[in-house]
Amino acid sequence: MRIHTRVLAGALLVCALGGWAAPAAAHPFGPPSTARIGADGSRVTISWFAAEDDWVALGQSVGAFEDPATGTVSTELTGEQKLERSPAVRDYLLDRITVAQGGRRCASRLEELRALVTEGARFVFDCRSPVTQVDVTVAALTDLNEAYRTMLVAETPATPGQTLLTGAESTRRLTFSGAGGGGLPAGTTTVVVSAAVLLAGAGVSTALWRRRGTGGRS
Structure with a gap:
């Protein structure tokens, strides 16, 4: 069994043994999720990555797992498999990760x-016209806790080449420029994302330190 599969299965077991944790008990103060976006003709692709515990929190919020308080938890499938097979998870993702062109949503499939x-x-998003400018929305997880963040990274040249999406600002307009533009050269994406994650983590740590120093929460 893969390591991340064991983590998801273990997280589900913790839920079963320790009671049903609220979705807000996830870890929004860790590294932000990442959305990698690319464009080719009239098609846009996005790959969205989140941490194991955040997938579990998402699954709990939409009912992808059994509630041990109301019935028996099946062990025939791992937590990861339950997420992958859940129609509610698919509906959630398709509703909260979207691309629009000229004010109209592009047809999407997961x-x-x-x-x-x-x-x-x-x-995969199929837009009506060749993609030059689109509005990208990534609002997954922020309904569970507004502190969640997503780093949007362009894998084909675009302006901006990378930007941080939040619960308050979950939509950003990207302009794709074809060859040569404001995107990120291949091979620099990992460096930029790593730096952005560190900066985001530093900002969260500072905020938490200030709150603890004043003995309260903002």
Whole structure:
């Protein structure tokens, strides 16, 4: 069994043994989720990646897992498999991760969910015209806790090449420029994302330190 599969299964077992944790008990103060976006002709693709415990929180919020308080928890499937097979998870993702062109949503589909932590959730958006400028929305998880963040990274040249989406600002307009533009050269994406994650984590740590120093919460 893959390591991340064991983590998801273990998290589900903790829920069963320790009671049904509220979705807000997830970990929004860790590294942000990542959405990698690309464009080719009139098609846009997005791969969205989240941490294991955040997938569990998402699954709990939409009822992908059995509630041990009301019945028996099946052990025939791992937590990851329950997420992958849940229509509610698919509906949730399709509702909260969207692309619009000229004010109209592009037709979207979610590919088969498998190996969620390593492969993410993979979306395909078919727009009406060749893509030059689109509005991208990633609002997954922020309904569970507004502190969640998503780093949007362009894998084909775009402006901006990377930006942080929040619960308050979950939509950003991207302008794709074809060859040469404001996107990120291949090979620099990982460096930029890592730096952005560190900066985001530093900002959260500072906020938490200030709240603890004043003995309260903002």
